[in-house]
Amino acid sequence: xxxxxxxxxxxxxxxxxxxxxxIIVLVVGLAVELSLGSASSxxxxxxxxxxxxxxxxxxxxxxxxxxxxxxxxTSAIAIxxxxxxxxxxxxxxSEKLKSHQTxxxxxxxxxxxxxxxxxxxxxxxxxxxxxxxxxxxxxxPLHNSFGFIPLFSGHPFGYDFFTAGVILAIMIIPTMSAxxxxxxxxxxxSQREAMYSLGATDWEVTGKTVLPYARSGIFGAFILGxxxxxxxxxxxxxxxxxxxxxxxxxxxxxxxxxxIIANDFSESTGIFxxxxxxxxxxxxxxxxLINVLARLLLWxxxxxxxxxx
Amino acid sequence: xxxxxxxxxxxxVIVIIIGGAFAYIYLSTPGKKSTSTxxxxxxxxxxxxxxxxxxxxxQGAYAAVEPQITVNYNPQxxxxxxxxFQQKIVDFGESDAPMTATQYGALPSGTTALxxxxxxxxxxxxxxxxxxxxxxxxxxxxFNGTVLANIFLGTITNxxxxxxxxxxxxxxxxxxxxxxxxxxxxSGTMFAFTxxxxxxxxxxxxxxxxxxxxPSWPTTPLELAAPKNAGVAAAIAGNNGAIGPLEIAYILExxxxxSLYYGTVQNAAGNFIIANVSNIxxxxxxxxxxxxxxxxxxxxxxxxxxxxxxNKTATTIYPIVTMTYALVYEQQSSQTQGAALVNFLSWIVxxxxxxxxxxxxxxxxxxxxxxxxxxxxLITYNGTPIQT
Numbered sequence: 001x002x003x004x005x006x007x008x009x010x011x012x013x014x015x016x017x018x019x020x021x022x023i024i025v026l027v028v029g030l031a032v033e034l035s036l037g038s039a040s041s042x043x044x045x046x047x048x049x050x051x052x053x054x055x056x057x058x059x060x061x062x063x064x065x066x067x068x069x070x071x072x073x074t075s076a077i078a079i080x081x082x083x084x085x086x087x088x089x090x091x092x093x094s095e096k097l098k099s100h101q102t103x104x105x106x107x108x109x110x111x112x113x114x115x116x117x118x119x120x121x122x123x124x125x126x127x128x129x130x131x132x133x134x135x136x137x138x139x140x141p142l143h144n145s146f147g148f149i150p151l152f153s154g155h156p157f158g159y160d161f162f163t164a165g166v167i168l169a170i171m172i173i174p175t176m177s178a179x180x181x182x183x184x185x186x187x188x189x190s191q192r193e194a195m196y197s198l199g200a201t202d203w204e205v206t207g208k209t210v211l212p213y214a215r216s217g218i219f220g221a222f223i224l225g226x227x228x229x230x231x232x233x234x235x236x237x238x239x240x241x242x243x244x245x246x247x248x249x250x251x252x253x254x255x256x257x258x259x260i261i262a263n264d265f266s267e268s269t270g271i272f273x274x275x276x277x278x279x280x281x282x283x284x285x286x287x288x289l290i291n292v293l294a295r296l297l298l299w300x301x302x303x304x305x306x307x308x309x
Numbered sequence: 310x311x312x313x314x315x316x317x318x319x320x321x322v323i324v325i326i327i328g329g330a331f332a333y334i335y336l337s338t339p340g341k342k343s344t345s346t347x348x349x350x351x352x353x354x355x356x357x358x359x360x361x362x363x364x365x366x367x368q369g370a371y372a373a374v375e376p377q378i379t380v381n382y383n384p385q386x387x388x389x390x391x392x393x394f395q396q397k398i399v400d401f402g403e404s405d406a407p408m409t410a411t412q413y414g415a416l417p418s419g420t421t422a423l424x425x426x427x428x429x430x431x432x433x434x435x436x437x438x439x440x441x442x443x444x445x446x447x448x449x450x451x452f453n454g455t456v457l458a459n460i461f462l463g464t465i466t467n468x469x470x471x472x473x474x475x476x477x478x479x480x481x482x483x484x485x486x487x488x489x490x491x492x493x494x495x496s497g498t499m500f501a502f503t504x505x506x507x508x509x510x511x512x513x514x515x516x517x518x519x520x521x522x523x524p525s526w527p528t529t530p531l532e533l534a535a536p537k538n539a540g541v542a543a544a545i546a547g548n549n550g551a552i553g554p555l556e557i558a559y560i561l562e563x564x565x566x567x568s569l570y571y572g573t574v575q576n577a578a579g580n581f582i583i584a585n586v587s588n589i590x591x592x593x594x595x596x597x598x599x600x601x602x603x604x605x606x607x608x609x610x611x612x613x614x615x616x617x618x619x620n621k622t623a624t625t626i627y628p629i630v631t632m633t634y635a636l637v638y639e640q641q642s643s644q645t646q647g648a649a650l651v652n653f654l655s656w657i658v659x660x661x662x663x664x665x666x667x668x669x670x671x672x673x674x675x676x677x678x679x680x681x682x683x684x685x686x687l688i689t690y691n692g693t694p695i696q697t
Contacts, residue, residue, distance in 0.1 A: 056525035057521075057523045057525070058518065058519070058521040058523060058524055058525050059518070059525055061525075127540075127543050127544075127547070128543070128547075131547060132547060155486060155530075155531055157488055157531060157533065157548050157551075158547065158548070159533040159535070159544060237493070237536055238535070238536065238540060241532075241533035241534060241535075242493030242533070242534035242535065242536070243526075243528075243532055243533060243534055245528075253532060253533040253534070255493075259493075262494075262536070263493045263494040263495075263536055264494060264495060264523065266385050266386035266388060266389045266494070266495070267386045267387065267388035267389070267494060267495025267496070267522055267523060268388060268495070268523075269388060269392070272523075
């Protein structure tokens with residue numbers, strides 16, 4: 001009896017180990033394959049590729065900086081718009097709708113549904129609905145009133161960093177709010193009750209107890225959202241305007257690492273193709289770097305909490 | 310309870326009887342009997358998106374003629390088509406631009422590539438423009454090579470520029486900045502457009518260089534790029550003052566639906582020509598008369614634009630016309646596949662040409678079809694021609 005149980009445990013352990021190993025093999029394989037594919041580009045352009053700001057395939061002048069810039073800028077806009085909204089939605093559902101379970105459930109389901117919409121649909125909607133709307137009702141007023149600020153100085157035509165950032169924000173809200181919601185809902189009620197018993201207001205309970213308690217989970221949601229913003233391809237390609245440019249003006253067309261890969265890969269050959277694969281490698285490492293930094297930050301933050309209490 | 314079972318059983322029986330009846334009718338309907346002796350085969354092709362709508366029309370019509378042959382086409386882009394062809398993972402490749410000398414050099418040893426024009430289309434300057442009197446500018450704004458080049462070089466930046474006004478004296482051009490739109494992905498359409506600008510404008514030739522599927526577009530004050538023809542069309546249609554090169558098939562498909570119109574282009578004889586089926590056919594006729602190489606020779610330098618851009622005698626030709634090509638190997642390694650391929654190619658260049666006119670694809674003129682038929686006869690299996 002004991003022997004059989006042991007064997008069952010061993011088999012389960014092996015299966016689980018293989019499953020985990022598979023993920024590691026996948027990531028390592030990805031890194032190796034990307035490195036091999038981009039080898040000729042790395043040897044030809046060297047580290048200058050990372051800071052080269054011109055992208056002229058037919059002249060074999062290739063630099064990745066405009067795309068790195070575009071990826072970081074659009075993701076930053078997306079997080080700036082999307083994160084507060086997601087957090088607000090999550091707090092609203094888990095804290096304020098506690099007594100209206102049905103409504104909270106419905107709202108949560110609708111948000112989850114948004115996460116299931118394919119990105120090409122967001123892209124199409126972006127081209128035909130969001131771009132005309134943003135251009136006429138957001139970008140033009142901003143440009144007319146605040147045109148002296150470099151951020152809003154460009155002629156607004158809708159296909160730009162700003163629209164790409166907004167569409168990314170819409171796309172990452174479901175992920176971030178769903179995860180934050182789940183995290184907030186598992187905060188023990190005793191925490192809230194303790195605060196209320198001290199006479200705290202709703203705002204104080206949420207701000208001083210619930211959010212700090214769920215901090216690491218919310219941070220996880222933030223990272224998931226950022227990851228999706230980095231990698232999102234199709235919707236961004238359809239609205240960003242696809243001009244490799246580095247401009248502080250939000251209303252100018254740009255390009256991201258993933259959009260240039262989607263645009264140029266199928267028609268590329270030789271050194272051009274190799275450099276596009278190197279862009280993929282850069283995207284891989286930028287994502288890795290952000291993840292590591294975020295984890296370090298989280299580690300410091302949580303450790304700080306423990307010391308304080 | 311018992312009743313429920315009886316009802317369920319009755320439903321099942323009825324469904325089976327009806328289903329059986331349909332199956333009987335379906336299976337006993339005599340299919341179109343093919344008169345050919347071709348063995349069943351599957352042909353796989355990969356290549357440009359320009360020809361994809363026409364290819365799906367061909368697939369449907371060809372299935373009715375030769376039901377035992379299945380044709381699959383994967384529109385991944387011209388570059389992908391050439392790569393797949395070089396690696397022999399498809400039965401035929403497809404490209405909007407002929408293979409370059411380097412690409413010919415990369416073919417497997419002992420093989421000869423055949424380049425077979427299968428269709429043609431025109432690239433038009435499409436725009437969305439509200440005139441100074443408040444009306445929408447319809448088809449027919451006049452352009453020439455120099456003006457188009459200057460617009461995309463960024464030296465003409467407003468619609469009321471004297472250079473545009475000189476070509477359109479009767480049109481109230483507005484004071485609207487020009488937004489230039491082009492493709493963000495590599496494209497045969499861009500190759501044709503930059504080929505024309507390269508021929509027409511010396512400043513374009515020095516600043517941008519040779520025609521390319523991914524040209525280094527000069528920076529203009531207002532510039533954006535969108536993926537695929539559909540993306541470019543949407544970007545132009547959504548922005549007053551936008552202009553961009555577009556495949557004519559796309560505009561014809563969307564006639565009356567959007568604020569998308571297209572202009573004329575001046576040809577070598579000095580006439581401003583609006584692209585339509587007869588003008589494009591005239592261009593092809595003239596371009597082919599100037600000489601096409603044999604199917605198994607290198608087609609790298611073949612360009613209808615090059616062949617017609619200084620043809621001053623053909624007065625009605627539209628100057629930006631491009632052909633799209635099927636790529637096949639002269640030496641086939643299977644009798645069955647080879648015979649199916651020859652039959653399919655022969656069908657599309659002869660019977661299939663008239664099927665595309667509704668979509669804006671111009672039937673190849675007789676002199677190009679003749680070149681194609683000669684090329685198809687070159688296809689061999691074990692050294693013996695498949696079609697005699």
